[in-house]
Amino acid sequence: MACGEFSLIARYFDRVRSSRLDVETGIGDDCALLNIPEKQTLAISTDTLVSGIHFLPDIDPADLAYKALAVNVSDLAAMGADPAWLTLALTLPEVNESWLAAFSDSLFEQLNYYDMQLIGGDTTRGPLSMTLGIHGYVPLGRALKRSGAKPGDWIYVTGTPGDSAAGLAILQDRLQVDDEADAAYLVKRHLRPTPRVLHGQALRDRASSAIDLSDGLISDLGHILKASGCGARLDLNAFPFSAPILRHVEPEQALRWALGGGEDYELCFTVPELNRGALDVALKHLGATFTCIGQVVPESEGVQFLRDGQPVVFDWKGYDHFA
Amino acid sequence: MACGEFSLIARYFDRVRSSRLDVETGIGDDCALLNIPEKQTLAISTDTLVSGIHFLPDIDPADLAYKALAVNVSDLAAMGADPAWLTLALTLPEVNESWLAAFSDSLFEQLNYYDMQLIGGDTTRGPLSMTLGIHGYVPLGRALKRSGAKPGDWIYVTGTPGDSAAGLAILQDRLQVDDEADAAYLVKRHLRPTPRVLHGQALRDRASSAIDLSDGLISDLGHILKASGCGARLDLNAFPFSAPILRHVEPEQALRWALGGGEDYELCFTVPELNRGALDVALKHLGATFTCIGQVVPESEGVQFLRDGQPVVFDWKGYDHFA
Numbered sequence A, B: 001m002a003c004g005e006f007s008l009i010a011r012y013f014d015r016v017r018s019s020r021l022d023v024e025t026g027i028g029d030d031c032a033l034l035n036i037p038e039k040q041t042l043a044i045s046t047d048t049l050v051s052g053i054h055f056l057p058d059i060d061p062a063d064l065a066y067k068a069l070a071v072n073v074s075d076l077a078a079m080g081a082d083p084a085w086l087t088l089a090l091t092l093p094e095v096n097e098s099w100l101a102a103f104s105d106s107l108f109e110q111l112n113y114y115d116m117q118l119i120g121g122d123t124t125r126g127p128l129s130m131t132l133g134i135h136g137y138v139p140l141g142r143a144l145k146r147s148g149a150k151p152g153d154w155i156y157v158t159g160t161p162g163d164s165a166a167g168l169a170i171l172q173d174r175l176q177v178d179d180e181a182d183a184a185y186l187v188k189r190h191l192r193p194t195p196r197v198l199h200g201q202a203l204r205d206r207a208s209s210a211i212d213l214s215d216g217l218i219s220d221l222g223h224i225l226k227a228s229g230c231g232a233r234l235d236l237n238a239f240p241f242s243a244p245i246l247r248h249v250e251p252e253q254a255l256r257w258a259l260g261g262g263e264d265y266e267l268c269f270t271v272p273e274l275n276r277g278a279l280d281v282a283l284k285h286l287g288a289t290f291t292c293i294g295q296v297v298p299e300s301e302g303v304q305f306l307r308d309g310q311p312v313v314f315d316w317k318g319y320d321h322f323a
Helices: A005-013 A061-079 A097-113 A163-171 A180-191 A197-203 A217-228 A243-248 A251-260 A273-285 B005-013 B061-079 B097-113 B163-171 B180-191 B197-203 B217-228 B243-248 B251-260 B273-285
Strands: A023-025 A032-034 A040-050 A082-092 A117-125 A129-139 A154-158 A209-212 A230-235 A267-271 A290-298 A303-307 A310-312 B023-025 B032-034 B040-050 B082-092 B117-125 B129-139 B154-158 B209-212 B230-235 B267-271 B290-298 B303-307 B310-312
Touching (some): A032 A117, A061 A129, A061 A209, A082 A097, A082 A197, A097 A117, A129 B040, A163 A251, A243 A251, B032 B117, B061 B082, B061 B129, B061 B197, B097 B117, B209 B217, B217 B251, B217 B303
Parallel strands (some): A230 A303, B230 B303
Antiparallel strands (some): A032 B040, A040 A129, A040 B032, A154 A267, A154 A290, A303 A310, B023 B032, B040 B129, B154 B267, B303 B310
């Protein structure tokens, strides 16, 4: 159908539900203009999602919008930042109005939930993909970085990593789960992961480092260890698994998915011994699930896995697009 | 070849030539962390370039990197902003090392020229495309917006619009130009347009509105007129053309390219009568070429084209991806 690029943008994306005071000019000029409060550091992250690689081509557009935003908000969560603004560059093979309506409704529902504002973007014709730029604030000097872990710090994860990979396996018919509620739970953990925004904010001044689990625990914890110049000892017996995954997946497979499956968007973080009490109070106050899975060790000791106190060997990597 | 995503990013893009004091953390964490000076407004723009739509698939990667950045810097120029940081989301069909080397060398050369820093991005596998997020500053309250034009203001363009479309026509064998120097000039105006950053800054406090010419003068001026609630009277006799385009292109075709060709990345802006003297001084100080091509009129008068003082009728539109 004949539908100009500009009217398309106007129709689906130029609707302000959240009108933030820090947005001087949003969509509709050459640039958005933003006024940042004093003593706040700006946090910026960018993610691209490509059809067939980051999502299944037949994904429900509402789920796609949800996940695209969640994945990016998760990067803010990992810094302890408050979400603020989004830019969206959307490449579409064609103008499909019902697809656009479902996608944009879902996107704005989520933006509204986080009190975020869409401040700009681009719409182009091409193979389906999108790039989101996400912007948030963190109080000056209080951002959670990957580089602060020290030997002796304890290693934690939130939630139950592995669920997302199990949900994807169900969607791809690689895993059969007869129990409807369990299947729905696992699929939802894949399609609608929850960015741990409040958890990340509660970790400020308490955790020594943090990252979100996008590529799998081994790969993501590896980034912390590399940036901090440390090794780690992980207790496989301590790993937290959800009841649904334990009911339908062999323990070894569940572990493999937790370590290498990715897309859980839980947080992995390190906490000095002195801060463990404060951490417990802050996260329990949120009703958060979090588990200590190991300890940071000197870099020379590498990454060790223990089961029942004995070393075990693994060679499972995170998902790497160009591997 | 086996080349992990992360080592690929590290190798080609994690090289800081400009280390800006406002960048607390650049590439390498979940988010970049930026500290914005006081009394500055942040300007953000996003553009996607897709192979086969925004650039020819066989484009020299050095030209592609140049243009991708120039197009985005041009959006900052149109606001009167100073360039600061870039995010780059690059989607590649394969790891081609010589392509990546040429692309990234050219990108960093330009970033260095503008004292900009690459602060993050994403690398994914897929059909060749890229999304750039560009960030700059403009002093509080002094950004050039599209919405400030008033009836009576004079309409200007910088440079000689139409050259870029002529250069593209040469590249696509739709235009034959025997003179090598003229052909090289026009092709360069297409492949290596110059963002008018200093011009934009000189327009602060002088121009009532501004936009950059990405889609063609009619389309882009149309955005100013719509945002400002005005019409325009354009004097076709006043349009500035380059000597090379006048030597090789029929006047009507040159005009068509100036009005509808796009990708010139010159600035179009409006100036109140009272500011014309200050404008002349400020732009001539830069050695800039700029031409008054018409005047803003009340919205009820629409957009009129005059030739030798007589109205003429046009129906040429800018390039619209979904039209």
